[in-house]
Amino acid sequence: MRITVDLTKCQDHGQCVFSAPAVFALDDQGKLALRSESEGDSYTSEEMDESLRDDVEEAADACPLQAILVED
């Protein structure tokens, strides 16, 4: 399982942080922290542990911009 975040859609609402705190965080400016780990318009994670699935699916549902995709 991996996640992809469309950083052009993301508006840093931070709902994902509350759903999946092990994956998402906001930085000191209130911006999605993993923006700094990405060079392009989207972020794709490494392979993630299945134990995180419920949390990241919740984050994907809770994202106001629907910017998070959970891929198998």
Place this chain on the structure above:
Amino acid sequence: MDDLDETGRCVVVGASMGGLRAAEAARKAGFGGEIVVFGTEPHMPYNRPPLSKDALLAEADGLTFRVPRAAQDVAWRLGETVVGSDLTSHTVTLAGGETLEWSGLVVATGLSPRRLSLPGPTEGRHVIRTLDDVAALRAELRPGARLVIIGAGFIGCEVAAAARGAGMEVDVVAPENVPVERPLQTMLGKALQRRHEARGVRFHLGGQLPIGYGGTGRVTSVRLNNGSELAADVVIEAVGCTPNTQWLEGNGLDLSDGVLCDNLLRVEGRPDVVACGDVARFPNVLFDEVPRRVEHWTMVTDTAKRAGATLGAYLAGNELDGKPFAPIPSFWSDQYELRLQSFGAVGLGGDDVRVLEGDLDDEAAVGYHLDGRLVGVVLIGLASRYQHYRSVIAAG
């Protein structure tokens, strides 16, 4: 009427975000039977908040929700309206007369915008709730157009901001003394009014009401109760919404304000009928035992997952999730470059509002207190403080 097979059938009435998430949750809770979702709109579930923001002025891609794996086998019957129900015989009736039996029912019919019944032409008058509403409105918006918005709530304010940004003339008419007065109270409302006025929005508040529309064939003006008349090319009526519960009448339910539910989202304790989203009135144990409807986007998913899990477990003969349901209310509003972000029950703390930090005309956190306890926060900007204030509210 067809017969149910032994696996049962879950009928979801309402094909928006709540219906989608409830269907998915029922599957995940172990329900293996048929799931049928009815929706009045012809569209698959889509995201509504952008309709009063970015998607107001330009058609937006990607508003349709992805259908998750657990909901791939759901039957979508779009453009079909459920007009009646019988909770004793377990049926719903469609506008065309068809009757369908169910073993479980999800009430996810949401809200309809209120319309003003005022004399005058109807052409040029709009509401903002659906994709089709906004498509019709967008076709009439252009730079320089004179827009009169009736209502100074969140939708009215967001539309005012978007329209000013696109070069339209904007007048806002509402009986309140400041915008968003009822949800956010006077102090913050005044601060927002100053921002809008600095951008050229004209407010007509403090008891001002529209009494009629001028024009022949098409609206050209809005007449107010103080005798004045505002020129208008386009009118938007943003005066709140009413719950869609007519189809549940005749079942002895309390439909005085949406559908009354328990903390599991069961409708008046029935094991086989649940409700979710804007239409559900339920107690949130984070605050108290009083059932309330909450018209927040995040609450739709929270209640739908809970309702779907409750119903799916019942239908599958699995154990219910007995954990108290205590979702944290949260909403946002985008106006100009500014985001308002709220956590908690702002409405419960309206009598004791204090600036917690910052400056209302710049960035600030405003606290809403009940019996001295912080129960809700609204942030103007100040994104770096989201996590702090949400965790304060979550801690109760």
